Amino acid sequence: MTVKVSVVIAVYNPGKYVEDCIQGLLRQSLTPDEFEVFFVNDGSTDETPARLDRLAAEHPHIHVIHQDASGWSGRPRNTGIDAARGEYVMFADHDDWLGDEALERMYEYGKANEADVVIGKMAGIGRPVPQELFRVNRPRVSVANAPLMDSLTPHKMFRREFLAEHNMRFKEGRRRLEDHVFVVEAYLRAKSVAVLSDYLCYYHITRDDGSNAGFQRFDPVGYFNNLREALDIVEELTEPGPLRDRIFSRWLRNEMVERLRGKRLLKLPEDYAEELYREIRGVVTERFGPGVTANIAPVQQVVAGLIHADLYEDIRALAEWEAAIKPTGTLDSLTWENGHLNIGFTSEYQVDDAPMTFRKDGERDLLGLPLSDKALLALTEQDIALDAPVGASDVDLVVRHREDARQYYLPVTSELHRVDAGDGSFRLRITADSVLDPETAAGGEPLTRGLWDLHLRIKSCGWSKETRLGAVRGEDVEAGRLAALTGEPRRMVLPYFTDGPGNLSLDVDQHTNKLEREAVTLMDPAAAVVEGSAVRLPLALAVEQAGAGEPVQLRFERKNVGKFPADAVADGSTVTAELPLEKLTGMRWAVRIGVPSADRGEAKWTRLPVDVVVDAEGRAKVIDRHTPPAKPAPKPKSAPKKKQAPRPLWRRAAGRLKRALTNQQKNS
Template identity: 60%
Template sequence: MSIKVSVVIPVYNPGRYIEDCIASLLRQSLPDDEYEAIFVDDGSTDETPERLDRLAAEHPHMHVIHQEGSGWSGKPRNVGIEAAKGEFIQFVDNDDWLGDEALERMYNYGVQNNADVIVGKMAGKGRPVPLELFRKNRPHANVENAPLIDSLTPHKMFRKEFLDKHNLRYKEGRRRLEDHVFVTEAYLRAENVAVLSDYLCYYHVKREDASNAGFQRFDPVGYFKNLREALDVVEELTEPGPLRDRLFRRWLRNEMVERMRGQRLLKLPEDYRRELFDEIHKVVVERFGPGVAAGLQPTQQIVAGLISANRLAEIEEFAQWEAGIKPFGSLESLGWENGKLTIGFTAEYKSAGEPITFRADGEKDLLVPPLSRTGLDAIALLGADTSAPLAKSKVDLVVRERATAAEFFQPVELTREKVAVEGREGHFRQVLHATSVVDPLSAANGAPLDAGIWDVLIRISSCGWTKETRLGSVRTAEARRGRRAAVIGSPARLVLPYWTDPHGNLSLDVDQGTSRIGYEFADLTPADVTVTTGPGRLSAVLPFHVQGECDAPVKLTEITTGRSVAVTGTLTARTTGDAELRADLSSDELVDGHWRMDLTLPSNGAGKPVQLPLALDVSVSRGVVVKRLAAAAADLAAKGPGGRTPGSRPVKPTFLRRAARKLRRTLKK
């Protein structure tokens, strides 16, 4: 069978960080005879060469090429291209890894859409990745109809015939941005680029030792010399005009303007800051016409204008102001309806703890940066656009899986409000009012959220600032009251919104990724429970959102003997919005004693039993009496070491002390 995909991995001294990469390649859903991995060892001096040789000996579809060190990843990638036998080539860095179905899904998607390049959804573990590009699937993308230019890392799949046809290869030697040159040319020459966004294909990882090549401080002269080569590709393959300006804007924004903003600039040593600025100034003056900066956001235009005018001092002053700008969100409401979680919130930007303000000038809204007269005059002389396009302000709500950093945008309904600033005529702040409906069964670009912990955050975009913050630490009483767990879908799944420790932010625990579900029952009292005689049935009101009815088995354990009895249970939705637990108590095995209750809630896979803070005191004379578990333990302790219930062994004080300590910890949380 012909090979569908060749995975090329340049390798240099990754140490233990290569293990995740190897494991992900061995887990691929493609059959082993339909893909190959080619590790190109670029002169590693650690234990990696031996590790790769053992891997290749054990797995025939894993190959290793050893070569003398070339100093960078361009040459090993080119060597891998020449050795590849696959129809497509996927590039992976040795400290990153792939989703288990990445190769199969990307290959099928590429073939289906006759694509020369396939861009799979990325997650950044400590590293930035494109966000807007992956909002949706884009089967027929190009640089004009999609923000492809925002993704210039090499971690994509390329048709090998396409690479050979255009002699597309990486520039070699110790250099920067060789991937920008390669990927930009591929985008501009490709007949079609397909963007796959409904499956997380690539995990882009920042190493704990921060020794990834991209995190090392660079020589500004060499860096911007290499950057000019990417600009040369754009000039060669496009005509002067709006498209070229828009492509150039990517480098002006990301590689130049953003390096001159806020803390990113201020944390640099002054001598290096000046050296970096001088090289950026040269490129801006040499290569970019006025149409490039004109498409930037207002704050970015201001910085770009100051770069052109060679005004580093004013840039530093502007950076001091921007460094203090923070996103802020307030959780206004929270609640379940028909298996979906509705999250209402407000959002705005603040500086030094106070809301950012704007000034109305006729029909225009203007930025009001608190700069010195020199700085304001410099901006005015540049003619930079200081208008605030507040009608374009937006806020996104994103759920991010904590372990993998996979994130997905959720639908948001938004209104914008101008709030007058007291005592400052013509000045106002902008507050964004938003509502998002999160459906855990389709929140991952149409697929269900995987089991685990999903953090909820908001991302505010306005006036050239795009910043994110967690949501929930500031919340209303209504939002606190609306927080409860939910059992949704068929088969049933368990979703628990909860406040994180210690900051109190909102996260979603899907299918018991934590043990927090037990805390939901801490306030349960005997008054919430009724027991009927006759056939024997227990009914309890639980703080749950449930759709219809689902199974919820209950295990009863006699405290003194440890003997257990499994009984059937169901959860049923109530009109009040909570749930009723019904358990069958007709078993003949429920003899005299104190019985602890453990509830198993529906979840994806095997549910974990949750201890309820209640106990059943069963006796022939009184029937069944519901007590707090602590009270039941106290009753037994009062009988002393020799005390016993009929047919039971003596209660050990050490057991009771352990049970009491465990219960106190649970109730405290």
């Protein structure tokens, strides 16, 4: 059988982190005869080589190539390319891992779209990954019509014959940005690039020991000399003009301007920051004209203009101001309707805990930046305006899996509001409504079992910042925070607020015991009543009646006595059950609710905050379970006994004498 995919992994002292990579490969949905793996050991000195040799001995489709240390990942990746036999070559890092169906899905998607390069959706665990690129599937795109330049890491599939045709190899030796040079050349030579966004294919992780190669401080001189090599490739393969300027703007934005903004600049040692600035300015003034600067966001253009004008002090002053910017969000409403969770919220940027403001100049909206007169003049001479495109501001709401960082954009309808702030300035507030359907929120598929967090991201005037939602919320939100049963088979979706900050999250399909922890909120024990022989429990479950059978069950339990089920009927947010009084009489019983679980295939039982007490006559009542059981009535005290007078002394002496004579007779 033809090998579909060859996976190439450069390996150098990954330690325990290689295990996740290995397990991800062993779980692949492609059969072992459909793909092969090459671990290229680049002179590791830990236990990894022996571990990989044992792995290869157990799995014929996994191979290990040992070579002397080369100092970086370029040479081992090239070794893997030379050994590969697959139609496509997939590069992965030794401390990352693949989604279980990644290779199969990416291969099929690439074949279907005749792609030379296939990019699978990425998740960042503790590190950033592209966002806009993976909003939708992009079957046949190029750098001219898609934000491919947002992703220049090599963790993609490349058609092997395409690499051979253009003799494409990674730059070797200890260096930086060899992946940029390789990937941008592939983008520009490819006839078609396919972006698969509806399945999470690749997991980027941040190692606990902080030793990811990309996170290490670099030598600015060597780094930007390596970056010039990527620029050289672009100049070789494009003509001067808008496309080249747009491609160049990626490096101006990410590798230069963003390194000189906000906390990212301020946390650097001052001497290193100044050296970094000098090297950045060298590239900017050599290679980037006004057309490149025009392709980046307004505030980024300001920083680029200050670099051109050599105004480093103004760059630092602006960084200090930007470091104080933070996004804020208020959760205004939360309601279930027809199995959908409706979320209303308001968002706004703040600076130093006060709302960010913009200036008005006639019909123009202007950025209120802390710049010197010299800086303002220099920007004017470069035709860099301080106009603030507030009308293009927007907000996203993202649901993100807490463990593996899978995330999905929710549909949002937003509205911009200008709020007068006095002195000719105004604030910008964004109100928004979003709908979360648990059965389609994961890119058209159901949210899987687990904890999912809600994040909002404000995009305005070149700032794109993210925060959690829910810590600040309206007074009426709690009333709408119900648990819902959705899907078929049914499972519970429970919105809750996290401990501490109080951010909004979802527990899907009872991943934790949060239902029991939240039961006091979901049910008021004082409102639970017995009517005749039926108990009515006002449980805040937004229950839908569609589907076979009742969605919830009740039972009454007492240790060492038994468990007695009861027929339950759910009606809106009330659960009613007929009490089996003849079995419960004379005792106090715990009440448990059985909620369906799609993952378990059966109900998961949770204790409610109420108990049922049935007296000897069969009369029942509901009490708070934390109420201690009634103590039995104390027995009446009997009359005190009269004290007897002590025996006379002669009687006690006679008794002792008698006992002594008896003992003497026994011993004689």
